[in-house]
Amino acid sequence: MPFETLLYDVADEVATITLNRPAKLNAYTPQMGHEIVEAMRLADADPSARAVILTGAGRAFCAGADISTFDRNIRTREAGGQPHSSAGREAMADYPHLMRTMSKPSIVAINGFALGVGATMTLPCDIRIMAEGARMGFIFPRVGLMTELGSSFFLPRLVGVARATEMLLTGRHYPAQECLAMGVVTHVVAAETLISRAREIAGEIIQGSPTSLALTRRAIHNGIMGTLENALEFEAFALEQCYTSPEHKEYVSAFIEKRNPKAR
Numbered sequence: 001m002p003f004e005t006l007l008y009d010v011a012d013e014v015a016t017i018t019l020n021r022p023a024k025l026n027a028y029t030p031q032m033g034h035e036i037v038e039a040m041r042l043a044d045a046d047p048s049a050r051a052v053i054l055t056g057a058g059r060a061f062c063a064g065a066d067i068s069t070f071d072r073n074i075r076t077r078e079a080g081g082q083p084h085s086s087a088g089r090e091a092m093a094d095y096p097h098l099m100r101t102m103s104k105p106s107i108v109a110i111n112g113f114a115l116g117v118g119a120t121m122t123l124p125c126d127i128r129i130m131a132e133g134a135r136m137g138f139i140f141p142r143v144g145l146m147t148e149l150g151s152s153f154f155l156p157r158l159v160g161v162a163r164a165t166e167m168l169l170t171g172r173h174y175p176a177q178e179c180l181a182m183g184v185v186t187h188v189v190a191a192e193t194l195i196s197r198a199r200e201i202a203g204e205i206i207q208g209s210p211t212s213l214a215l216t217r218r219a220i221h222n223g224i225m226g227t228l229e230n231a232l233e234f235e236a237f238a239l240e241q242c243y244t245s246p247e248h249k250e251y252v253s254a255f256i257e258k259r260n261p262k263a264r
Contacts, residue, residue, distance in 0.1 A: 005035050012203070029065075055194070128184060134175075138151065138171060140242075
């Protein structure tokens with residue numbers, strides 16, 4: 001299946017999905033969201049693949065949503081039109097559930113900036129590893145939005161409530177070693193060895209039986225996913241409120257104009 005925003009490859013029983021807009025730091029678009037979901041489904045159904053690696057091309061994993069989409073939606077709304085403000089969210093609406101129910105384990109190799117949706121898309125995956133020099137940030141408050149993809153559910157379970165609250169409210173960029181210390185990622189390696197390390201972990205995993213791996217994943221997720229639906233429902237409601245708020249317009253304008261936002 002051809003993709004426009006990512007690459008799909010299978011070698012040695014491992015499917016590698018590479019976000020492929022390097023000139024834009026792999027900035028997220030609704031099309032990319034649709035393609036990520038389709039590629040994950042393809043990998044899960046692919047008999048030649050037994051594990052999945054998700055990574056990015058170039059010097060970023062995913063530097064967040066393409067800010068021009070936000071600006072365009074604001075202008076459309078002001079002109080009396082109907083913006084596709086939720087298109088990015090709808091594109092990956094199935095993603096958290098898909099990652100929970102996949103039969104194959106997933107590893108995220110974070111090769112550079114993982115910001116906004118570039119951070120949240122990593123959380124439903126099984127294992128995260130990070131390159132030295134990479135940074136992660138939940139930057140939503142800085143563009144007048146809030147976190148999504150179930151991250152208000154996943155992140156507190158990874159790092160604890162207090163740390164998750166600080167990460168989600170400050171929008172701070174966290175370096176790789178700090179992400180490791182907090183438990184967001186399990187390994188930090190030199191950038192040039194990131195993919196080989198991810199493939200090494202995948203190789204260890206696929207030595208187990210497919211049935212055992214699938215059932216073990218299901219057991220883990222059943223144990224921690226009790227209220228994911230509630231988290232997703234509230235995020236959808238709250239994010240729509242953010243899209244229509246004056247803060248969103250001001251923070252997007254400030255981001256584009258490289259100034260501090262006036263709304264505080």
